[in-house]
Each structure stands twice: as structure tokens, then as C-alpha cells.
Amino acid sequence: MNFSSWPTLLVVDVEGNGCNPPDLVEVAALPVLDGQPDKSTAGAWLTKPNRPVTPFAARVHGLTNQMLDDKPGWEEIKDAVHACLGTAWIAAHNAHVDYRVLSAHLPQWQPAGVIDTLRLAKATYRDLHRYSLDALIEHETPDLSQAPAHRHRATFDAYATAQLLIAMASHYESWEQLVAAAVPPGLPGSPEPEQEPTLW
Template sequence: MCAHHVHTDYRVLATHLPGWQPAGALDTLRLAKDAFPDLGKYSLDKLIEHVQPDLREALGARHRATFDAYATAQLLIATASCYDTWDQLVAAAMPRGLPGAPEPEGNPTLW
């Protein structure tokens, strides 16, 4: 699954689909912060303005699910060009604590 601030979408889907678990989760917010560290703001609107993806095929309007999902997909595609490999992209975009996230190295403890 891919979303802008994926934790929010993950929580909503997991609540409404008991037992559902995606193979992995990519967060375009995390990805954008890594790819464009000097941007300052990382809202979907700011990223659309910065990246200028082709949204002519997007259905609906901004802040509607269909449009925002399409815009997020286009941002993922556009931002992917900032990385040499899929593994680099995943390392930047996959948040800890969600399915598919790499396990912390070593012996993690609370302290």
C-alpha cells in the first residue's frame, strides 16, 4: 500500500477490515522528506506544486479520495527517479511499525 502519511490510512483500513494486513507500506511523506530535504513543508498540496506531476487524468478534485490517491501515485512515480534502486526507495519510504518494515538491527530494547 502507498499513501501520503500512510499511518493514517493504514489505521482506517485496519479498523474497517479486521485481519487485513498489506505486504508492505510506502509513505510518500517520508519519501518526500528524504528526496527533497530543503522543501520545508511536505503537504500533498506543496508536493504537487513542487513536483508538478501530470494530474490531467485524475478524477474528481483535490481533497477527494480518488484525486488524492491518483496524485499520491504520481508523486511516488516522480520521486522514484531520485533513487538508484528499489531498495533505496523502500528504505526511505517504509515507516517502522507497519507491515513489511525492516526489523531494527541489533537487540532493540525500551532503553
């Protein structure tokens, strides 16, 4: 895989307050440059949700209401998040979720495309029994020694997802092949289906 052929791509992850639909409590956006995660230009935000973090959500990601109480609200950071994401491609694990939540919070945002590492993993590793982020970390054993925070925090999960994306990309010869395997139908960047020839 020639990583220099890749367009601008950010691996994203979001954490919510546990409500449905969720309020965001953390957003991470990690660029992949020349086949490496670039922490020096990454974006990471904590935000105080409009509704309290549920006990279940706090147990998962460790972000409590007390920790978020002095953080800016979404209205204060949304322009910075939008500016960071721009019109770049994004990648995420089970990307429907992150894309849907970010789109709800940033109605004007439109990425160039959406890579789903869950979909990509199923195409790349056909014999695995599970395709969760933990299962893929166990299978691929990426170097996570430089990952910030801890599992289930947006910054850690974005870093882990970036390393998995880079590893899986080595199984494909071109960006176009990767896109064909990794972009869910109906999401931005999905390859156009070939039109059946007609007489009209």
C-alpha cells in the first residue's frame, strides 16, 4: 500500500453521556500521515453534556459528571471540532455510530468519505469469530505504547483504530481497493454501483 496516495484522513472516536440520542462528552480526531498516526496535529476535546452522564456510561469510559463539570459546552467547541474535521475522510470502528452522532451535532459537516474499520476487518480477516475493537487488538497486537489515556476513552480508541487501519491497509494494493472493502453502502465515499447497460 502506497500511503502517499491517501487523501487527508482522520481517525475519529466519540464518547457519549449514555442517553439516547447521546450528548457528546469526548471527541478525538487523529490524522494518519504517511502510514503513521500523527498525534502532533490531533484534536481532542472534552465537553460538558446538557444531560448528566449515566452511571453505566461513566463506568465504561471513566468520564464522570464531576470530571466534566468545568469543561466547555458543545456550543463552545463545535466550531473548533468542525474546523479540525473539515472535509477530510474519516475512519472509525463501527463508523455508522460515530458518523451519525457527529452529523447530529454538526449539521453542516460533510466528510469526503467514511472508512469503517469493522467492515474492513470482516473483509480482511474472514476467519475471526469476533470483530470488536478488543478482539482486533488481540489479533493484530498493534503497538499501543504511545496511545493516550486508556481503553474506551476517545483518544485511546482513535489511536488503536488508526494502528489497526494501517495494519489492515497492508493487505490492499491501492486506496481504491481499501475503499471498496471498507466504506459502507450509503455513507459518503461509497463507490458508485456500476450501472447496468440499457437500451434507453
